[in-house]
Amino acid sequence: DIQLTQSPSFLSASVGDRVIITCRASEAINSNLAWYQKEPGKAPKLLIYTASTLQSGVPSRFSGSGSGTEFSLTIGSLHPEDFATYYCQQFNVYPLTFGGGTKVEIK
Amino acid sequence: QVQLVQSGAEVKKPGASVKVSCKASGDTFTRYRIHWMRQAPGQRLEWMGWVNPANGYTQYSQNFQGRVTITRDISATTAYMDLSSLGPEDTSIYYCARDCGAAGAPKNCFEPWGQGTLVTVSS
Numbered sequence: 001d002i003q004l005t006q007s008p009s010f011l012s013a014s015v016g017d018r019v020i021i022t023c024r025a026s027e028a029i030n031s032n033l034a035w036y037q038k039e040p041g042k043a044p045k046l047l048i049y050t051a052s053t054l055q056s057g058v059p060s061r062f063s064g065s066g067s068g069t070e071f072s073l074t075i076g077s078l079h080p081e082d083f084a085t086y087y088c089q090q091f092n093v094y095p096l097t098f099g100g101g102t103k104v105e106i107k
Numbered sequence: 108q109v110q111l112v113q114s115g116a117e118v119k120k121p122g123a124s125v126k127v128s129c130k131a132s133g134d135t136f137t138r139y140r141i142h143w144m145r146q147a148p149g150q151r152l153e154w155m156g157w158v159n160p161a162n163g164y165t166q167y168s169q170n171f172q173g174r175v176t177i178t179r180d181i182s183a184t185t186a187y188m189d190l191s192s193l194g195p196e197d198t199s200i201y202y203c204a205r206d207c208g209a210a211g212a213p214k215n216c217f218e219p220w221g222q223g224t225l226v227t228v229s230s
Contacts, residue, residue, distance in 0.1 A: 001170070032215075034207075034216040034217075036217075043202060043204075043219070043220035043221060043222055043223055044152070044202075044204075044217070044220055045218070045219075045220075046207060046216060046217060046218035046219075049207055049214060049216045050214070055207070055218060087151070087152060089152070089216065089217075091214060091215035091216055094166065094168070095154055095168040095169065095170060096142075096154040096168075096215055097154065098151050098152040098153070098154070099151065100151045101151060
């Protein structure tokens with residue numbers, strides 16, 4: 001199975017901060033990576049797919065980049081509703097796999 | 108706007124099976140694969156498999172060693188996930204989600220998701 005390693009696993013930030021989360025794949029997955037936001041008690045929400053395509057309705061402060069084995073999710077300026085856990089997911093090969101998550105908390 | 112509504116929480120004994128439903132509304136049920144995932148406490152999300160509602164074709168994660176079966180009922184616009192030989196390690200929140208690409212061009216990413224169903228396995 002392809003392993004996805006996210007870093008950091010936890011970060012503390014303030015409203016207005018720029019945040020970058022990285023996801024490293026154990027083998028190359030082209031651009032077949034998605035990012036999700038999950039709030040406690042809620043279902044995940046798709047933010048970005050194919051590494052850099054913004055899902056319809058997602059604010060433009062979210063952006064993604066990367067290909068191969070190194071990917072990143074950037075939140076340009078943190079809003080209060082962005083404090084959540086973020087997951088990457090690869091869809092290049094079966095079984096589809098997720099990263100361990102990055103929890104973004106208020107400083 | 109499609110919505111996926113899952114069945115309620117379940118408590119099962121070890122060795123039993125559980126069947127979770129996922130009803131789709133607001134869009135054409137047969138146009139998109141339905142995937143199932145789970146998340147155990149403190150663990151990462153884990154993909155289980157998908158069903159193509161148009162033809163019933165399925166793909167499963169080998170990590171479940173044949174214990175998972177995903178089916179659909181077109182008339183009820185509902186997908187089902189059946190997990191057998193339950194153990195305490197199967198205690199998780201189970202989610203269904205629609206593929207973010209249409210069945211003719213699936214992407215194997217997920218949106219939207221159901222609200223989740225807690226399955227607790229305990230003697």
